[in-house]
Amino acid sequence: MPRVLPMRRSLLLSTLTWWGILQESSGQVLRQLVRRTTLDYNVPRLYAHVVVDQQQIYAQVDTGSPELTVIWKDWYEHVTRPGSCTTLQMGCYTCPKGCDSRPTIKITYGFKEVSVFPWQGSVQLGDTVVGKLGFGVIKGQKPPPPSRNAANILGLSPDASKLPSVLTQLYGQSKVSSPTFALYLSRPSAGSFESSGELLLGGGDDTLYVKPLRFVRFSKPADLLIDTGTNFVLVPSKYIDSLLRSIQAEASKTAGRTVKFTFAPASKVYLFDCADAAFLPTITFALGAVGEVQLTMDHAAYYHNLMNQCYIDIVPAEDNDWVLPDKTLYGNYLEFQPQNARLGIAKLK
Template sequence: MLEFGDGSQSVEVFKHSATVNIGTTNLPNIVFGLICGSLPPPKQKSPNAILGLGVGVNDDYPSLPKQLLVGFLKLIEKNIFALYLKPKSPGSLIRKGELLLGGGDQTLYDGPLEFVPTLSEGPWMVHLRALQPENGEAITVAGSTILDTGSNYIFIPHRKMSETMKSVEDATAEVVGEPFHFEYDRKWGIWKVDCSYREFLPSLYFILSASSDDVVLRITNENYIAETTDHCYLLVMISPVQHWIMPDFMLVGHYLEFHPDDKKVGIGKLQSKGGCVDLNRSLFNPAGSLFNVHR
């Protein structure tokens, strides 16, 4: 039985192999796990499919990049992959981006990449020195965070949640010029906010530690606040574990390049120019040994 990192569900799988299609490329004999049971059951919550890009911890289920490195096809030359998402276009609900397998693309980001070392062989865990809400008090972390592109929420350890929420509230109050507080919904475990205040909430600066200097990942209010028909709420939850978890929307406006063999992650600011496509429409570019699109 495999448990999701946020504790939301667990699944039972069995080993299988088949041809996998990515864009226009057929990948034969790819090994993966098929779900044969889940808690809660599918009628209550449908289990999520996961593309295996993490550092392998089970030799029976090697990551997709590792499988593409071996065999008679040997479709990629390096155990490196990269991801990015562009901000939503005006009037659009869809973020577009790209998944690159087998290497990176220097034309996608400004300046040289800044690398942070990973801390474990399991998830993509790095050292988080602090969180700095714009115009707010910095929250000292001196701990670890997982760069989890499969998560949809910022997960904050319980011991740091009150301090973090207060800093964000104070930063918002500073901008609007009046007291400001979130409303906590105990039923759903979320922090609600009047949508009219959404634009005044601060950007969040996650300060990651590297060998030479800090590396900063900025998440804007457009990306960590969701909107429903009658209210807005923060995409923030109490972490089920002792460390922080940074979610998929950390990719918005950023280019992240993962180097599992060298145990590091490169981070760069995404260039604003150039085309982009939906991740689900990525194509194969044999010349560059990358699963990407021709921009």
Template sequence: SVGRYISGFLLVCLIPWLLNLRVPLSKMLSLRSQLRATNQLDNFMMNHQNPNFLISELICIVCYKAQYFGQISLGTPEQNFTVVFDTGSADLWVPSFYCVSQACGKQIHSLFAPTSSSNIFHSSHVHKLTKVIYILKLNLNQSICHANFGESVYEPGSSFVMAKFDGVLGLSYPTLSKDLGLPVFDNMMNQNKVDQPVFSFYLSTNASNGFGGELLLGGVDEELFVPPINWVPVTLKGYWQIKIDEVKLQGTTTFCRSHSCQAIVDTGTSLISGPTVEIQILQQLIGASPTSIGEYVVNCTRISSLPVVSLVLNGVEYFLTAETYVKRVKICISGFQATDVSSSVGHMWILGDVFLSQVYSIYDRGQDRVGFAQFSDKVKRSV
């Protein structure tokens, strides 16, 4: 089995100060970038080719998380955790006190102890992957609601040891939930704990002072963006899935030319991903060369001359210069990644933080749409 989770009732509090349900975010390098910086990436990737697909999938998720995270607390008295706020998943999970994996050492991650909480209620439901579930009570800035969460008792491999976050709080539609019940934000909406059925993200590219941006639950921060908001309809309610009209290179339509493409808007992914065939062509066009572990590198001295890649969403074009889509971590890595995510309309793209850090993004459950707006001067001055 991959892991075990327990389902009960609990108290969760976003901290340190949730004025208007505002969650400050910290930013750390992804695990992949940390490993590269210490010359450990090649060995890590070679040693984590796990034949168990689900374990490999978990390792991959942790490895590529951009690690924009904030703090929550569970239970009474409060037990504190750092979590990635992830629009690409639906569930909330944290490590368990009963976890026996190396990653669950007390000096590595915070562990949830159910016997220490006075308001935990067990459920009899057991996930098909032997994940046992708890139901929890959330306290968001003294606003209490109830929701489910998963308690992980098995976290395979060293990837979880090195991850800077304890768990994940999913913000997608409930159809993606892995038998853990309604997502946290759904419970907040159902129990009237937010002003609007909307949440929004500002992901900062300047994390030199540790500040990585903010998540606002229940609305938008009008000081962080300038109108108009480009509202893009959700095409399928599971992921925050939208349509890409075109992908251009130096102004010339290169992908999604004869038909639109589908994309997932994912705050929990650091790169922009797309179907393998298209991404391999794109890598060639920007002059990126493959490495032995599946990454693509570019010559750092050529960044200023690399082409502009742009995405057209609902008729609005968003420009990504090479300074935006190339990641500098000892070497210069392309911010595009081949990932074949299948759907009824073919393979999808994933718009991760390479794109989302360039716009203020708004997720509207009331009208099933995603909004994108340009940053205000206040944000630009902080970069």
């Protein structure tokens, strides 16, 4: 899927301390609760509860795409089965007075292409109802469900398609005072991957994090991308073996014995004993021109426990980009300022 928020990076397996300036946020900010949890398809995702034309849906929060898109009930039940929307926890959308589905916009999300038609309606974000907001209604997908799962998407990246982003529209309607947005997730309890937090639209909140807020500028070409629409840490192929060896060595050092990683050819991931999860190290990314800003990734952000089978969520990237997933937010506060081409990073209080 298209991704934004690029930054220069270097990688460290250590704890660093840096100093910098504080960016104060002011003006109107819309606060939307988010939760990383499992709804449909037994895959944990970062969700926001959104009300569209008085219809409740759960949308995946995605910094890697700009659009708000919702599943059209007529289409989904046609390609799956009648009544299937009643069991889809994410929810489906119905045009209150009928739809004009003739216009078509194509959007690529990872390994699927969706066809949407542009629509407008009322959208509630948190406690705020916006009377007129544009979004896309999904009327087709290649490959279709169940080959590829359908999803409602709340995109946050700067506009890069024919559908303006929610934040662009909110800013254009003076519903918020800035194109800035912020995200955070609390640290999950031991052994859990579920976590709650907030999406702040139109600014940030300096009471949430340990000051100072440190900034790193977006860069082109990019070395590192933050994409909350993905579950895996994507690493360039030339680095992945050395990274996994370093993680294994640090885990073994902490455990006082060898922590074994075993490659599973079928799933193409490394398995390990779930009892060793607590020994996995924190990964620290040193960002900026000279590595002056740190972003730490807790071990819970790069492994997964599926029915008591644990595996490392680090896989080869298709290109030379490092891509960090939604779990990067665990214990972190990230403030995205596209208008200033920079990202603020701090530890959550």
